[in-house]
Amino acid sequence: MSSRQIKFSIITVCLNAENTILETLRSVKCQLFCNYEYIIWDGKSQDDTVKIIRENAGDDHVMVISEKDSGLYNAMNRALQKCTGDYVLFLNSGDTFADEKVLSDVAEWIKKDDARADLYFGNVLRKREEGDILERYRGRAIVMRLLLAGRMPCHQSIFTRAELMKKYGFDESYSITADYNFLMKCYKNKHAIRYIDRVISKFDCTAGISSQDENLNEMRRQDDRSMKELYPIWFYILKPVKWAGRRLKDFVK
Numbered sequence: 001m002s003s004r005q006i007k008f009s010i011i012t013v014c015l016n017a018e019n020t021i022l023e024t025l026r027s028v029k030c031q032l033f034c035n036y037e038y039i040i041w042d043g044k045s046q047d048d049t050v051k052i053i054r055e056n057a058g059d060d061h062v063m064v065i066s067e068k069d070s071g072l073y074n075a076m077n078r079a080l081q082k083c084t085g086d087y088v089l090f091l092n093s094g095d096t097f098a099d100e101k102v103l104s105d106v107a108e109w110i111k112k113d114d115a116r117a118d119l120y121f122g123n124v125l126r127k128r129e130e131g132d133i134l135e136r137y138r139g140r141a142i143v144m145r146l147l148l149a150g151r152m153p154c155h156q157s158i159f160t161r162a163e164l165m166k167k168y169g170f171d172e173s174y175s176i177t178a179d180y181n182f183l184m185k186c187y188k189n190k191h192a193i194r195y196i197d198r199v200i201s202k203f204d205c206t207a208g209i210s211s212q213d214e215n216l217n218e219m220r221r222q223d224d225r226s227m228k229e230l231y232p233i234w235f236y237i238l239k240p241v242k243w244a245g246r247r248l249k250d251f252v253k
Helices: 021-029 049-057 072-080 102-112 141-148 162-168 178-188 213-230 232-252
Strands: 008-014 036-042 062-066 087-090 119-127 133-135 158-161 193-204
Touching (some): 008 021, 021 036, 049 062, 087 162, 158 162, 178 213
Parallel strands (some): 119 193
Antiparallel strands (some): 119 133
16 A cells, blocks of 8 residues: 555445435545545435435446445445445545545545554534534544543544454444444454544534434443443443443433
8 A cells, every 4th residue: 555545435324315415425526635436325215315416426436326224334334345445434424524635634644654554533523503513532542531431533533444344344233333333343452543633524413323312222232232342341340430420411311
């Protein structure tokens, strides 16, 4: 990879996303860096999603696949197998890159990094009705602190080496938090992670399945399962602290 230009694989999985897919597609197509492929996996939408994609794709960078899948992470795994790039990033329908220079800036950052990390992550803007809010992660050390708290840097900000992502994939038994489980495996197995102090994407923090109130308890259960399997000592140390914190949050609601 050192003697040639880096190639990115951008993946969007969607279903009945006619109201949001166009802004995501346009934000990818407007990138000044041209060595990328954009894979859109549609789960057999019943609305005009595929029609909108095909009418606006316009070039060889975009691959559209419309097939039935068994859920979000199954779709992500299947789309992942189509990748030919060096690093992969997932954008949900409705998410956008922060600006047209994201890929060129990240490519330059990776080029200057002699060690060539397995994961690079940056900052995000959370889109809210009252205005965008910057979520800045401030360095690699914060990753483990977030994981121990049952959180992670947003996957819309993470560029992962494709071969590593294909090796682990997303464990589909984690129906809500397979991305959290994936990142915890990367940290556990000491894969190199680098922080890029740059806004990567904008995303709607209310749209994901992990953001829905009805999924909160299941998300917590799955997060605890990941930690118990991969960091059992920390799981038992933090168990009473987490229990108290969750009860307090539930009470305040």
